[in-house]
Amino acid sequence: MSLAALEKLHDERPKAIESCVAVAGYSIGELTGLIFSGAMTYEEGLKLVAVRGAAMQQASEISSQGMLFCYCLPSSNVFQICKQAEKWAINIGASHPVCRIAIYLHTQGKIFGGCNEALNYIQKHSAELGLRRVQKLPVSGGFHTILMEPALKAFTQALDKVQLEFPNTSVYSNYNGNIYSFNQKLNRKYLIKQIISPVKWEQIIQKIFNRPIDLDFPRTFDIASHGTMKTILQMINAKAAQKCYVY
Structure with missing residues (x-):
């Protein structure tokens, strides 16, 4: 508004x-x-x-961050996806391994926010995670996350x-x-x-x-x-x- x-x-x-x-x-x-x-x-x-x-x-300049729009299939578990992405980010040594649901947009539409390492993991494995229309947003921060x-x-x-x-x-x-x-x-x-x-x-x-x-x-x-x-x-x-x- x-x-x-x-x-x-x-x-x-x-x-x-x-x-x-x-x-x-x-x-x-x-x-x-x-x-x-x-x-x-x-x-x-x-x-x-x-x-x-x-x-x-x-805050967004402290680490490499971003946001990712995803169309979630009924079979997808967004909370489990966040955990998997965070675990991946930890394993590869990300400085701020964070992945969260940042925005509940509509029933299928969710926006993830977090470190770029975690978001890249989601993009790479989107099909097997039950996600479609995955798109990185043109922002440099993991807004509405810790x-x-x-x-x-x-x-x-x-x-x-x-x-x-x-x-x-x-x-x-x-x-x-x-x-x-x-x-x-x-x-x-x-x-x-x-x-x-x-x-x-x-x-x-x-x-x-x-x-x-x-x-x-x-x-x-x-x-x-x-x-x-x-x-x-x-x-x-x-x-x-x-x-x-x-x-």
């Missing part, structure tokens, strides 16, 4: 903003969602975005300077897939944990659109992903995607 695209939607369709009942931001977009909801000011949010980005970039632990200190210090308010609309946490609560101590914890934990995007989408069969799906706006989030929504809930508009 981009602030610029959000402003565009506000100018062109103000009623859509006024009637919004739920917000979900993918990864860094969660901060935009919190700004939109009034949980933090625009200025505070921008500072957090800058600090978070710089800290995670520094490889980002060095980024926590700077982000936590910046977050401590922010007075979090309770959101005026439901905002879903990437960390646990639930709506932010009245407990601001927990909300801060979730924002920090999000950096080193998998993004539960599929789980969030399921919760947002889970409804009785006779209840219509709401209008949804895909902000600034150029249609990527709508495509993912279609893979999770095709009927909900029919009422999704790209901005």
Whole structure:
């Protein structure tokens, strides 16, 4: 979710903003969602975005890291795959042998994050591991894994300077897939944990659109992903995607 695209939607369709009942931001977009909801000011949010980005970039430069998209067959065991890849990385002497599920994208789509040695193992053995459409992402960090632990200190210090308010609309946490609560101590914890934990995007989408069969799906706006989030929504809930508009 981009602030610029959000402003565009506000100018062109103000009623859509006024009637919004739920917000979900993918990864860094969660901060935009919190700004939109009034949980933090625009200025505070921008500072957090800058600090978070710089800290995670520094963490990504400590070792050779990356991310890998995979289409998982029903027979694949993603947790076992991570263990195998980590074991391989340890055996060949990787400095930071890590492999984790970084993003639960949709039912079959998962993104692994970790050291490049482990990701290369997955790529090489993808067929026997029950993986298809394996593709290395154009990033240099193992984001949303423990490889980002060095980024926590700077982000936590910046977050401590922010007075979090309770959101005026439901905002879903990437960390646990639930709506932010009245407990601001927990909300801060979730924002920090999000950096080193998998993004539960599929789980969030399921919760947002889970409804009785006779209840219509709401209008949804895909902000600034150029249609990527709508495509993912279609893979999770095709009927909900029919009422999704790209901005």
